[in-house]
Amino acid sequence: MTIDLYHMAPSGPCRAVRMVAKIIGVDLNLKNVDLMAGEQNKPEFLKMNPQHCVPTIDDDGFILWESRAIIQYLVNKYAPDSSLYPKDPRQRAVVDRLLYFDMGTLFKAQGEYFYPQVFKGQDPDPEKESNYKTALGYLEGNLEKSSYVAGDKLTLADISIVASLSMMEVLDYKFSSFPKISAWMAKVKEEIPDYKAMNDEPLQGFKAWVKSKKPQ
Amino acid sequence: MNISPIDFYYFPLSAPCRAVDMVAGHLDIPLKKKFVNTWQGEQLKSEFLKLNPTHTVPTINDSGFVLWESRAIITYLADLYGKDDVFYPSNRRKRAVVDRMLYFDMGSLYRAIIDFQIPIMFRGEEPDAGKERVLLEKLAFLEQFLTDYPYVAGENLTVADLSILASVTFLEAIDFTLSSFPKIEAWLQRLRKELPYYQERNQDAIEEGKRMLSERK
Numbered sequence: 110m111t112i113d114l115y116h117m118a119p120s121g122p123c124r125a126v127r128m129v130a131k132i133i134g135v136d137l138n139l140k141n142v143d144l145m146a147g148e149q150n151k152p153e154f155l156k157m158n159p160q161h162c163v164p165t166i167d168d169d170g171f172i173l174w175e176s177r178a179i180i181q182y183l184v185n186k187y188a189p190d191s192s193l194y195p196k197d198p199r200q201r202a203v204v205d206r207l208l209y210f211d212m213g214t215l216f217k218a219q220g221e222y223f224y225p226q227v228f229k230g231q232d233p234d235p236e237k238e239s240n241y242k243t244a245l246g247y248l249e250g251n252l253e254k255s256s257y258v259a260g261d262k263l264t265l266a267d268i269s270i271v272a273s274l275s276m277m278e279v280l281d282y283k284f285s286s287f288p289k290i291s292a293w294m295a296k297v298k299e300e301i302p303d304y305k306a307m308n309d310e311p312l313q314g315f316k317a318w319v320k321s322k323k324p325q
Numbered sequence: 326m327n328i329s330p331i332d333f334y335y336f337p338l339s340a341p342c343r344a345v346d347m348v349a350g351h352l353d354i355p356l357k358k359k360f361v362n363t364w365q366g367e368q369l370k371s372e373f374l375k376l377n378p379t380h381t382v383p384t385i386n387d388s389g390f391v392l393w394e395s396r397a398i399i400t401y402l403a404d405l406y407g408k409d410d411v412f413y414p415s416n417r418r419k420r421a422v423v424d425r426m427l428y429f430d431m432g433s434l435y436r437a438i439i440d441f442q443i444p445i446m447f448r449g450e451e452p453d454a455g456k457e458r459v460l461l462e463k464l465a466f467l468e469q470f471l472t473d474y475p476y477v478a479g480e481n482l483t484v485a486d487l488s489i490l491a492s493v494t495f496l497e498a499i500d501f502t503l504s505s506f507p508k509i510e511a512w513l514q515r516l517r518k519e520l521p522y523y524q525e526r527n528q529d530a531i532e533e534g535k536r537m538l539s540e541r542k
């Protein structure tokens with residue numbers, strides 16, 4: 110089976126989908142959507158996804174968006190016994206809790222700090238950084254209790270959160286005041302097959318683009 | 326099934342709390358309600374932080390299993406105590422659409438509602454035109470989904486309806502009108518009538534919240 114993935118390479122949520130598909134052995138047919146050129150607002154794309162965002166998948170006519178819903182779906186459908194998304198209701202609920210934490214707290218706080226710097230060339234805002242660090246502190250607290258964010262095994266929550274946090278490499282941001290996060294990130298990156306090709310390369314490209322926009 | 330009562334830490338006006346309350350009503354799960362006055366910082370007390378270090382309500386304690394994040398709570402409750410295969414369907418595609426709508430609620434719709442509403446409600450600010458535009462855009466997405474289907478995730482009522490219902494009705498606290506969204510209006514009217522627990526678990530909670538708001542001013 111091949112699933113179409115509409116994506117943009119450096120986008121965090123898109124990278125999360127690619128990493129999960131790779132781990133469970135689902136082939137993706139990548140379809141690039143140039144967001145800078147507004148391709149997501151073309152009628153063909155809007156017909157699929159009126160919310161005009163990537164990632165969006167087309168699995169034999171079933172269209173789905175929202176990265177975290179996509180990765181849950183991929184495991185439910187193609188790797189139902191995988192420990193990436195445990196079946197035990199309590200373990201599963203903890204993974205879900207962290208996916209919502211990623212979306213609503215961590216990635217949100219990160220975006221508010223990150224986007225004005227990369228897209229508007231603004232200076233880092235200390236208040237935004239402090240909110241971001243509060244969110245990182247919660248994550249650090251989790252990792253003091255268990256070796257992965259939702260327990261003792263790699264789950265969808267680790268992948269979603271690594272996809273989010275790795276975005277900060279574009280700014281050379283270091284997580285040095287969060288030793289658990291730093292060690293956990295290094296470990297997870299090692300564990301994901303083809304991590305570099307799916308993440309480092311597009312992020313390097315994005316970083317070069319950000320640099321090229323900066324007034325010299 | 327005999328379900329032992331679940332501790333439910335809540336604040337009445339809070340939309341995510343009302344969502345959990347309605348889902349418990351839908352599934353006939355007994356709740357032991359524990360009021361946490363977040364306007365007075367009760368969520369920062371050490372006993373509560375021990376349960377949930379991120380100090381948010383809703384939080385539940387189900388015989389020692391402590392969980393927060395409303396949408397994780399409601400899918401957990403539906404998975405464990407569901408009475409049918411409709412409310413949180415096991416069919417993978419159907420479930421994925423429900424999950425997609427829960428993320429839409431959290432990241433787009435409810436986010437836009439709070440961004441717009443909080444400054445008006447707590448700081449008496451004038452409505453911000455930019456934030457209102459974002460909110461109207463998200464409501465338009467919902468209007469579109471409800472044009473295609475009678476419920477937010479398809480032909481049947483699911484947990485996503487109750488999460489979004491709790492979010493959208495938060496707007497009642499600032500008397501925001503949805504009259505330019507006929508499908509949303511119709512869906513709201515329908516749910517108000519259809520859900521036997523609506524009055525007690527959503528409307529009364531909002532009224533109580535409004536009362537508290539007026540006393541705060």
Ligand SMILES: N[C@@H](CCC(=O)N[C@@H](CS)C(=O)NCC(=O)O)C(=O)O
Nearest residue numbers: 120122149161162163164175176177
């Ligand atoms: N919550 C969504 C976020 C998706 C999202 O915001 N995607 C961005 C790229 S990272 C996008 O498509 N933006 C274009 C647009 O919204 O028009 C997810 O996790 O999939």
Ligand SMILES: N[C@@H](CCC(=O)N[C@@H](CS)C(=O)NCC(=O)O)C(=O)O
Nearest residue numbers: 213339341363380381382383394395
């Ligand atoms: N995404 C969370 C949001 C929870 C949340 O922000 N709750 C608010 C009340 S609506 C709260 O507890 N605020 C107090 C605090 O954060 O300290 C959920 O859906 O449960």
